Amino acid sequence: MSYIGLSRDEERRMLETIGVTSFEALVETIPASVRLQAPLQTPGPLSEIDLRRQFGAWARMNAADHAVSFMGGGLYDHYIPSVVNTLAMRSEFATAYTPYQAEVAQGSLTAIYEFQSMIVELAGTDVANASLYDGATAVVEAALLARHQTGRRRVVVAGTLHPHFLGVLRTYLDPADIAVVPERGGQTAPEDVRQTLGADAACLVYAHPNFFGLLESPAALHAMARAAGALSIACCDPIALALLEPPGIHGAGADMVVGEGQSLGNPPSFGGPVLGFFACSQALVRRMPGRLAAETVDRNGRRGFVLTLQTREQHIRREKATSNICTNQGLLALRATIYLGLLGREGMREVAELCVQKTHHAAEVATKVPGYRRAHEGAFFREFVLECPVDAGAVVTQGLEHGVLPGVDLGQFRPEWKRWLLVAVTEQRSAAEIERWAGVLRAAAERRS
Amino acid sequence: MAYPDDVRYTPEHEWAKLENGVVTVGITSYAAEQLGDVVFVELPAVGKKLDALKPFGVVEAVKTVSDLFAPVTGEVVEVNATLADNPALVNQSPYGEGWMIRLRPDDPDAVSKLMARADYERYLQEQHG
Numbered sequence: 001m002s003y004i005g006l007s008r009d010e011e012r013r014m015l016e017t018i019g020v021t022s023f024e025a026l027v028e029t030i031p032a033s034v035r036l037q038a039p040l041q042t043p044g045p046l047s048e049i050d051l052r053r054q055f056g057a058w059a060r061m062n063a064a065d066h067a068v069s070f071m072g073g074g075l076y077d078h079y080i081p082s083v084v085n086t087l088a089m090r091s092e093f094a095t096a097y098t099p100y101q102a103e104v105a106q107g108s109l110t111a112i113y114e115f116q117s118m119i120v121e122l123a124g125t126d127v128a129n130a131s132l133y134d135g136a137t138a139v140v141e142a143a144l145l146a147r148h149q150t151g152r153r154r155v156v157v158a159g160t161l162h163p164h165f166l167g168v169l170r171t172y173l174d175p176a177d178i179a180v181v182p183e184r185g186g187q188t189a190p191e192d193v194r195q196t197l198g199a200d201a202a203c204l205v206y207a208h209p210n211f212f213g214l215l216e217s218p219a220a221l222h223a224m225a226r227a228a229g230a231l232s233i234a235c236c237d238p239i240a241l242a243l244l245e246p247p248g249i250h251g252a253g254a255d256m257v258v259g260e261g262q263s264l265g266n267p268p269s270f271g272g273p274v275l276g277f278f279a280c281s282q283a284l285v286r287r288m289p290g291r292l293a294a295e296t297v298d299r300n301g302r303r304g305f306v307l308t309l310q311t312r313e314q315h316i317r318r319e320k321a322t323s324n325i326c327t328n329q330g331l332l333a334l335r336a337t338i339y340l341g342l343l344g345r346e347g348m349r350e351v352a353e354l355c356v357q358k359t360h361h362a363a364e365v366a367t368k369v370p371g372y373r374r375a376h377e378g379a380f381f382r383e384f385v386l387e388c389p390v391d392a393g394a395v396v397t398q399g400l401e402h403g404v405l406p407g408v409d410l411g412q413f414r415p416e417w418k419r420w421l422l423v424a425v426t427e428q429r430s431a432a433e434i435e436r437w438a439g440v441l442r443a444a445a446e447r448r449s
Numbered sequence: 450m451a452y453p454d455d456v457r458y459t460p461e462h463e464w465a466k467l468e469n470g471v472v473t474v475g476i477t478s479y480a481a482e483q484l485g486d487v488v489f490v491e492l493p494a495v496g497k498k499l500d501a502l503k504p505f506g507v508v509e510a511v512k513t514v515s516d517l518f519a520p521v522t523g524e525v526v527e528v529n530a531t532l533a534d535n536p537a538l539v540n541q542s543p544y545g546e547g548w549m550i551r552l553r554p555d556d557p558d559a560v561s562k563l564m565a566r567a568d569y570e571r572y573l574q575e576q577h578g
Contacts, residue, residue: 286489286509311489311514320516 063400064270068433070362072383072424073211073408074135074162074260075268078239078351079428080335083342084265088335102307108330109305112293115337122238123257123279124246130291130328131336132276135260136168139205139235141278141289141323142256143169146203146231148287148322153177154201158188158221160210161235163413169205186212186376186385190220197228203255207235208247212376212422213359213383218247222254231255231284238277238336239263239355240381242348248279256280265339266332275332286312289323354427355382358434362425365438371445375420383424385410389445392421398444399437406440452477452570453544457520457563460572461502464544465520467560471527474520475548476508476539479573484510487539490517492528492550499523499552501559506549508539520563523554 006014011023020026027035046054059065069077087093092107102109112130119128132138143155155173157166160183169178181188181196188206197204204225208216218234225232234247234254238261241247247254261275262268280288286309294308314321343351359382366372371389388395392409399406411418425434456464462480466473481487489509499505499519506517528550532538539547554560564572 286491311509311512316512317514320514 063403064405067400067403067405068429068436069268069405070407070423070425070429070437071268071405072213073422074164075271075274076237076239076263076382076424076426077268077428078263078265078426080265080267081339081342084335084338087338088265088331093331093334103305106305109293109307111334111337112291112328112330113295113305114341115333116293118337118340119238119261119277119279122241122246123236123248123277124253125248125257125279126282127285127288127292128277128279129288130293131261131330131333132278132290132325133327133329134272134274134276135235135258135262136162136165136276137325138258138260138276138278139165139233140169140172141325142233142258142280143173143203143205144323145256145280145284145287145289146233149231149284150202150229152200152202152230154179154198156181156193156196156201156204156230158193158204158206158210158216159183160186160188160212160214160216161205161207162211165207165235185378186210186214187378188216188221190217190224193221193224194228197224197230199228201225201228201230203231203233205233205235208244209237209240209381209383212385213380213424214376214378215244215381218245218254219252222247222252233258235259237263237382239348239352242345242352243356243381248281253281255284261332261336264336266335273329273332275329275336285309287322288312289325291326291328351427352381355425358427358429359384359423359425361431362423362429362434362437365434366423366441369438369441369445372441382426383422386421386423386441388419388421388441390447391418393418394447395421395441395444398447399440402436402440402443404433404437404440406437452479452566454566456544457560457565458569458572459502459518459520459563461516461518463518463520465560465563467554467557470553470557472521472523472552472554472557472560473548474550474552475543476517477569478543480515481540481543481547484508484513484515486511487536490529490532490536490539490549492532493525495525495528497525499525517549519552521552521554521559522556523552525550526553527551 116128154177156179159180179196181192206216206221208218210216222232232254233256236247236257236259248257257279259277261277266275291307292309293305296304296306298304310316312322314326363374363384366386373387375385375387392411395406396409407421407423410420410422456466458464462477464475464477487508487510491507493505501522502518504516505519508515508517529548
């Protein structure tokens with residue numbers, strides 16, 4: 001198949017085949033007011049030299065590339081070791097995607113199997129799939145699974161879940177089926193959860209650490225959900241899981257552990273592409289969405305890999321498939337696998353510990369700047385909300401002048417949060433960078449007075 | 450292939466057998482053979498009300514999956530729990546140990562309205578050659 005656009009002649013033959021006289025006749029049912037009336041004005045073709053010059057100029061406008069980032073809010077600026085790029089960019093992997101002729105691609109299946117095994121270890125569950133598009137859709141898939149499993153419709157969501165994730169949930173589900181538990185001091189009170197759950201809840205969804213960077217009380221939340229006959233869904237950051245007790249941990253654990261896996265060896269870029277992970281208990285495996293690689297032996301007894309339990313999926317179960325997902329985020333999952341394999345248990349723990357130390361150091365430094373204080377009191381991991389003496393947007397603007405991205409302006413989510421700056425500090429941030437960031441805070445406060 | 454005389458058949462290839470007011474339900478040997486090796490059977494909870502000809506469960510083979518349809522309307526009084534550990538019983542003994550659920554029918558006469566052996570054999574001939 002050619003990737004070159006249609007010729008006039010081909011267009012004419014297609015129109016003839018379907019019995020339409022012209023392209024205009026084909027689209028005449030679309031209201032004229034929304035139709036382009038004249039050809040789109042685009043510049044003509046450029047020479048290779050001019051093209052490079054143009055794109056280079058655009059690329060140099062990107063300040064994020066060389067700014068010091070304290071931005072988080074779901075995507076994090078962790079260091080990506082060179083090995084990740086070197087291995088993942090090998091041509092054998094360059095087109096890595098969900099295998100359709102699965103068992104031919106033993107290399108891809110091996111990598112997926114390793115990915116699943118490491119996610120299982122972090123999540124503390126029995127099983128994990130080959131990955132999903134992103135954290136938000138992983139949460140949605142988990143909620144849908146809970147609804148199928150329980151035969152109940154209502155989805156109870158902790159108000160400290162990322163607002164974008166809640167938005168994606170509302171897009172997939174009937175918003176009337178979603179009940180949000182209001183936060184208290186940036187955290188979720190189990191008592192509030194109990195009152196919201198009721199007898200018709202399919203699941204409880206919560207984030208840990210939550211949107212504000214604070215830790216929740218998983219054991220209490222799981223107990224509340226279980227008592228109400230609902231499944232519990234923990235949405236977690238995999239770096240944090242290197243330190244926290246795995247939420248799926250047997251007995252009192254979450255039924256599903258899902259989340260955004262970007263922080264494992266993938267750049268935040270401009271918000272994507274990113275990587276969803278999905279892990280659950282063995283009891284739910286037949287309702288699990290997505291692809292699942294498994295280890296087996298071939299007829300000569302040699303170790304090999306297959307895609308298994310495919311009867312859950314669309315190509316077999318059609319409209320009754322457990323999910324519309326029939327793919328995975330192959331290349332990014334591969335990067336995560338290399339990252340996890342390289343760091344190992346100790347390395348992951350070190351990264352997570354550095355995040356905790358540096359984030360707490362930054363919080364201490366910031367609260368010594370007149371006018372700034374933490375918005376919440378709870379324990380935090382790699383992120384915290386800083387209440388500013390000025391609009392958080394003004395601090396962000398101030399930062400840009402100094403080559404610093406000081407954090408995420410939470411005013412974009414709610415007007416009452418307009419003085420709240422969500423600050424993330426990864427293992428990459430040096431003491432000098434934190435001082436520079438504090439200087440931005442100071443300058444923003446002084447500019448006001 | 451031998452189809453027993455003492456059960457009744459549905460167009461969806463379930464069999465039903467009425468004994469002492471309770472209907473035992475499974476899939477026919479034809480269905481089991483068409484599916485191939487059964488690897489999983491999803492069955493309803495005891496106490497669930499089923500409607501005739503509506504799906505009540507799922508039978509899963511290696512490369513395919515099929516809904517199970519209730520032959521008559523009624524309430525589930527027992528499910529074959531041994532299938533969870535040994536789904537191969539469906540292939541080995543479709544009319545015996547491979548049974549799936551027991552129902553208390555709303556109308557016991559409904560079973561006699563299903564196909565008898567000769568009707569089912571004719572149906573298979575017509576439908577599937």
